[in-house]
Amino acid sequence: MCAEARLIGELECSLETLQDRFNTWQTPVEGQREILRAVHRALLVDQRADQAAKVMTALLGTYTEKDAATARDDAMECVRTAVVDPKSFSFDHLERLSAVKALKTSDPLMFTALELFISGTLKDYQQFVTKNPKFVTEHLKVDETILLKKIRLLTLMSLAEEKNEISLDELAKQLDIHTDETLEEFVIDAIQVNAISGKINEMARTLVVSSYQHRRFGSEQWILLEKRLKVLIANLKQTHNNVHEVNQKIDTL
Structure with a gap:
């Protein structure tokens, strides 16, 4: 009803709330799937694609290896x-879902597209579109300019993972952007959507990257995160000790 009335924003439909309702109502699995599909459709109509994507991931989580083959439409x-x-840059978690794994057999083209956005580059995307010219409009149902921007952002993130200083000439070549003004606008957009953080050094003609989103988040990234958290905790402890020493000196005055 909320979806039809375009009032989905008035309905609390976070995954935590939905799961709480399912537990309270003892909703059977198929009933949960129907509700999640309805919420997903409503969120898309309300242009909340990021939340809709999370709902679909939760929906696929209700499938196991036993019934993954029946989830083809939901997985697609x-x-x-x-x-x-436009706000999602990491997709490797989908690859681990049984229902998505089944696409490798039931819809290999869609599975290939997923792998492309998990680890591919602009060059890989261009080759894919050349071989499958109708896939974007007929299967992904989106304007190709949107995906071009997306894959360029992902390509930039991959470059940032390799080195924190990238020459603008190399960047222009990898992103297939041929004017400095357009390239600078693209970098600004990338920073605004938090794909990377950094700044352009006009004199050296380089992009200096200070941080970036990971396209994959596996054991290597968890280890790196752990190291950074340990450094942060150590710095906070040192700051606390310094403040304590200053307070003691003030008390003695």
Whole structure:
């Protein structure tokens, strides 16, 4: 009803709330799937693609290896929603879902598209579109300019993972952007959507990257995060000790 009245924003439909309702109502699995599909459709109509993608991921989480083969339509929609969402840059978690794994057999083209956005580059995307010219409009159902921007952002993130200082000439070549003004605008957009953080050094003609989003988040990234958290905790302890020493000196005055 909220979806039809365009009032989905008035309905609390976070995954935590939905799961709480399912537990309270003892909703059977198929009933949960129907509700999640309805919420997903409503969120898309309300232009909340990022939340809709999370709902579809939760929906696929209700499938196991036993019934993953029956989830083809849901898996395809989950991949499609995630890929076209302008705020999503990491998709490797989808690859671990049984229902998505089954696409490798039931819809290899959609699975290939997912792998492309997990680890591919602009060059890989261009080759894919050349071989499958109708895939973007007929299967992903999105304007190709949106995906071009998305894959360029992902390519930039991959470059940032390799080195924190990238020459503008190399960047222009990898992103297939041929004017400095357009390239600078693209970098600004990338920073605004938090794909990377950094700044352009006009004199050296380089992009200096201070941080970036990871396209994959596996054991290597968890280890790196742990190291950074340990450094942060150590710095906070040192700051606390310094403040304590200053307070003691003040008390003795």
